[in-house]
Amino acid sequence: MTEGRSWSDLRDEALASPEARESYEATRIRFELGSAVRARRESLGLTQTQLGQAAGLRQSAVARFEAGGTMPTLPLLERLAAALGMRLNVGLEPLDRAS
Template identity: 65%
Template sequence: MAERRAWSDKRAEIMSRPGAGSAYEAARIRFQLGEAVRRRREELGLTQAELAERAGLKQPAVARLEAGGTMPTIPMLERVAEALEMRLSVQMTPLREAS
């Protein structure tokens, strides 16, 4: 039977693998984008289907975006932002300043 280990030890092992840090960062960005889209959609009182129609997408694409299951393109983000009555702003920050 396998030895049980603390989650912190397992996480440290996983994060030490090549590419793990960049994969984690990409997942974090997808999750934050999705959360921002969902929050704004709900503020406007829209369903996923209504947002999809406004943005020229299908409802499952909006669901994937909100769940962080896809990395959207800039053109897609522009359409979604417009549909959410927002302006897309993309920013690059030096790594030493990024949190």
């Protein structure tokens, strides 16, 4: 075990390579999208099966998406947004403002 090193130090060291940073960012995006869809689905009182039917997906695909297991296409995000009574809003922001 490494003594005296914080989790953020270890993470920064692990993410020093461009490949690791790219993979980490892709995972973060999938996780955040999945979490947002799940939160909205639950707030509407929908099951994964009901959301899947409304978006033209199987329940297993909704579960995989909500868990961050897939990187969705824009058309899929549009279908999910419509099924959740939302409008898809895609944007870009400067890296120095990104969290």
